[in-house]
Amino acid sequence: MQPLLEVHDLKVHFPIKKGIFSRTTGYIYAVNGICLHLDPGETLGIVGESGCGKTTAGLAILNLIKPTSGSVCYEGRDLAGISKKEHKALTREMQIIFQDPYSSLNPRMTINKILSSPMEIHGLYKGARRQERIDHLLEKVGLHPEQGKRYPHEFSGGQRQRVGIARALALNPKLIIGDEPVSALDVSIQAQIINLLIGLQKEFNLSYLMISHDLAVVEHICDRIAVMYLGKMVETAGFKQLYTNPKHPYTQSLLSVVPVADPRHKRKGNMLSGDVPSPIHPPSGCYFHPRCPRRMEICSRQAPELKEAGPGHLAACHLCG
Amino acid sequence: MNMKVKPNTNLLDVKGMKIHFHSSEGVAKAVDGISFHLDRGEVLGIVGESGCGKSVTAKSIMRLIPTPPGKIAAGQIIFDGTDLLKLSIQQMRRIRGNRIAMIFQEPMTSLNPVFTIGDQISEMFILHRGLRRKQALEQAVEMLAKVQIPEPCKRSREYPHQLSGGMRQRAMIAMALACDPQILIADEPTTALDVTIQAQIIDLMLQLKEDFHTSIIMITHDLGVIAEIAQTVAVMYAGKIVEQAPAVDLFDRASHPYTQGLLKSIPKLGRRAAKGRCDLSEIPGIVPSLYRLPQGCSFYPRCEKAHAVCNSLMPDLHSVSEHHRVRCWLYADKGKRKD
Numbered sequence: 224m225q226p227l228l229e230v231h232d233l234k235v236h237f238p239i240k241k242g243i244f245s246r247t248t249g250y251i252y253a254v255n256g257i258c259l260h261l262d263p264g265e266t267l268g269i270v271g272e273s274g275c276g277k278t279t280a281g282l283a284i285l286n287l288i289k290p291t292s293g294s295v296c297y298e299g300r301d302l303a304g305i306s307k308k309e310h311k312a313l314t315r316e317m318q319i320i321f322q323d324p325y326s327s328l329n330p331r332m333t334i335n336k337i338l339s340s341p342m343e344i345h346g347l348y349k350g351a352r353r354q355e356r357i358d359h360l361l362e363k364v365g366l367h368p369e370q371g372k373r374y375p376h377e378f379s380g381g382q383r384q385r386v387g388i389a390r391a392l393a394l395n396p397k398l399i400i401g402d403e404p405v406s407a408l409d410v411s412i413q414a415q416i417i418n419l420l421i422g423l424q425k426e427f428n429l430s431y432l433m434i435s436h437d438l439a440v441v442e443h444i445c446d447r448i449a450v451m452y453l454g455k456m457v458e459t460a461g462f463k464q465l466y467t468n469p470k471h472p473y474t475q476s477l478l479s480v481v482p483v484a485d486p487r488h489k490r491k492g493n494m495l496s497g498d499v500p501s502p503i504h505p506p507s508g509c510y511f512h513p514r515c516p517r518r519m520e521i522c523s524r525q526a527p528e529l530k531e532a533g534p535g536h537l538a539a540c541h542l543c544g
Numbered sequence: 545m546n547m548k549v550k551p552n553t554n555l556l557d558v559k560g561m562k563i564h565f566h567s568s569e570g571v572a573k574a575v576d577g578i579s580f581h582l583d584r585g586e587v588l589g590i591v592g593e594s595g596c597g598k599s600v601t602a603k604s605i606m607r608l609i610p611t612p613p614g615k616i617a618a619g620q621i622i623f624d625g626t627d628l629l630k631l632s633i634q635q636m637r638r639i640r641g642n643r644i645a646m647i648f649q650e651p652m653t654s655l656n657p658v659f660t661i662g663d664q665i666s667e668m669f670i671l672h673r674g675l676r677r678k679q680a681l682e683q684a685v686e687m688l689a690k691v692q693i694p695e696p697c698k699r700s701r702e703y704p705h706q707l708s709g710g711m712r713q714r715a716m717i718a719m720a721l722a723c724d725p726q727i728l729i730a731d732e733p734t735t736a737l738d739v740t741i742q743a744q745i746i747d748l749m750l751q752l753k754e755d756f757h758t759s760i761i762m763i764t765h766d767l768g769v770i771a772e773i774a775q776t777v778a779v780m781y782a783g784k785i786v787e788q789a790p791a792v793d794l795f796d797r798a799s800h801p802y803t804q805g806l807l808k809s810i811p812k813l814g815r816r817a818a819k820g821r822c823d824l825s826e827i828p829g830i831v832p833s834l835y836r837l838p839q840g841c842s843f844y845p846r847c848e849k850a851h852a853v854c855n856s857l858m859p860d861l862h863s864v865s866e867h868h869r870v871r872c873w874l875y876a877d878k879g880k881r882k883d
Contacts, residue, residue: 412830414810499708
C-alpha cells in the first residue's frame with residue numbers, strides 16, 4: 224500500500240539575523256532531519272516537549288513553512304517540485320486544526336462565512352448547495368445549523384473548536400493535521416472533542432497527524448507515535464509497544480513523569496534533571512545525552528541513528544540495536 | 545479556669561465567602577458561598593474547570609480582587625485568628641508576601657522584566673525584614689540555591705527573559721518563600737510547563753513544604769497534579785464547592801456526578817495499551833454562564849442523575865463519611881443514596 228504521506232529527512236532551520244545588514248549569525252535547528260510515513264486511515268501522533276519542533280514539522284509538511292531540505296511526498300508526489308496551481312489543489316486534501324480556538328477564527332466573520340470561505344476559494348459547492356453543505360458540516364460536528372449566523376465570540380471554547388473542525392472538513396480532505404487540538408480546552412470538553420475526532424475519522428476515513436504534548440491523549444487517539452526531542456525523532460512505534468515497552472531513555476522518562484490521577488501512585492523511574500537545551504546550540508553527539516540517566520561515553524561523540532528495536536519499532540539510542 | 549484553649553490547628557478558615565463581579569451584563573457570582581479550612585502543614589488542592597472560581601478564591605485570600613468591578617459580598621477569611629477582610633491596606637501589606645505568599649501560572653508575566661531576579665527577590669527582604677540591599681541580595685542568592693537553581697550567584701544578576709520557563713518558576717517560588725510564609729498559594733504553577741519540568745517543580749514544592757513547614761493551597765485543573773501533591777481536595781463548579789474530601793477518598797470514592805464525570809473523561813496513561821480503547825465518557829453540554837446560573841443545582845442541566853428536586857433547589861453539602869462532603873441531592877439522607 225502506498226503511504227498517504229511520506230516525509231524524508233525533513234529539516235527546517237530558521238536563520239538568526241543580527242546587525243544593520245541583517246547578517247545571518249546562526250541558525251535555530253527547529254526540525255533537524257525527521258522521517259515519517261502515514262498510511263490512509265491511520266493516525267500518527269507526534270509528541271515532545273515545547274520547542275522540540277513538532278509544530279514546525281506539521282507546518283512544514285503542509286508547506287506553510289518552507290522546509291530547508293528534505294522531502295514531503297503526498298500520494299507519491301513531492302510537494303517541493305509542484306507548481307502553485309497544483310499546490311492549491313492539494314490543499315483541498317490536507318487541512319489543519321489549530322490549537323487555540325480563540326485566535327484561529329476571524330472574529331468579524333459569521334460561522335457561515337468562515338465555513339464558506341474554503342469552498343469559495345476552491346470554487347466548490349456553488350449556489351444553494353453551499354448552504355446545505357455548511358448546515359451538514361455543522362450538524363456533523365454537533366452544532367445547530369441556525370448557529371451558523373452567529374459570530375465566534377458567541378461560542379464557548381469547545382464549540383469554537385468544533386467550528387475549526389468543521390472548517391477543516393469543509394473540502395472533504397484526506398489528511399487532517401491537528402496541532403494540539405484539545406490542549407486549550409477544559410477537561411470535560413476535551414473528551415467531547417476527542418470522541419468527535421475519532422468518530423469523524425471512522426465516518427470519513429480520514430488520516431490524522433496529531434501533534435500534542437499530552438501523552439495520555441495521544442495514546443487514546445493514535446495508532447502510531449513518534450517522539451521528538453530537539454528537532455529529531457528519538458523513537459517511533461505502535462502505541463502498544465511505545466507505552467508498554469519504551470526503548471529510548473527519553474521516552475521512558477517522559478512516560479514516568481506524567482501525573483496519574485491516583486494518590487497512591489508513586490512516580491518511578493528516571494527523573495530528568497535540567498532543561499531542554501537550546502536548539503541554537505544543540506549538544507554534540509546524541510542531543511539527549513546531557514540529561515540522559517543512562518549516558519555512555521560514546522553518546523557525547525556520536526549521534527545514534529534510528530535503528531530497529533522491534534517490529535515496527537525504531538529508536539535512536541546507542542543502547543538499542 | 546484551668547480550661548486551656550486547645551491549640552487551633554486551623555491556620556486558615558474561609559467561611560461562607562461570596563465574591564460578585566458587577567458588569568453591564570449583571571452580577572456574576574464568581575464565588576458563591578464557599579467554606580474551607582487549611583491546617584498547618586497541609587496541602588489543599590482546589591480543582592475545577594476555567595471559570596469555576598478557583599483563581600478568584602485564591603486572589604481573595606490575598607485581597608487582590610480588583611474592586612470595582614469585584615466585591616467580596618459576604619464571608620470571612622480568618623487567618624491565624626484575624627479576619628483578613630477587616631484589615632486596613634497597610635496591615636494587609638504586612639501579611640501579603642510575608643506570611644501568605646502566592647505564585648502564578650505564567651512566570652514570565654508575573655516577574656518584572658526590567659529588574660534582575662536578585663533585585664526582585666531581595667525586595668522581599670528589604671520590605672519585610674528591613675535588611676540593607678547588600679545583605680538582602682546575599683539572602684536572595686541563598687534562596688535561589690534553596691530552589692536548586694544552578695549557579696545562583698550568576699543567575700541572580702540575570703533578567704527574567706534570560707531564564708527558561710522552569711527556572712523562572714523556581715525563581716518565583718524562591719521569591720514566595722523568601723520570608724518563610726505560613727501559607728503558599730499556588731495558582732496553576734505547573735500548567736505552562738512541560739511534563740518533565742512539571743515533575744521537577746512538584747517535587748521541589750513538596751520538599752520545600754517539609755523544609756519550611758509551609759501549608760500549600762494548590763489550584764489547578766489537572767486531576768493528576770492534584771493526586772500527586774494534595775492531601776485534601778475541594779472540587780469547584782460554577783462558584784461552589786461540590787465535593788470536599790481527603791485525596792484518597794476523592795479518587796477512590798468520587799461521589800458527586802461532576803467529579804465522577806471528570807475522572808471518567810480523562811484518558812489514562814497506559815490504559816489503551818493495556819486494555820484496548822474504551823470510549824471516553826463525556827460530560828454533555830457546557831459550563832453555565834455565571835450571569836445566568838440555572839435555578840437549583842448548577843450542574844443539573846449536565847447531570848445524568850438529575851431528578852425533579854435538582855432543578856428547583858440547590859443542595860447543601862451532605863456528609864457521606866467523616867471529612868467527605870458532597871453537594872448533591874443523592875446524598876441528602878445522611879449519606880444514603882436515594883436513586
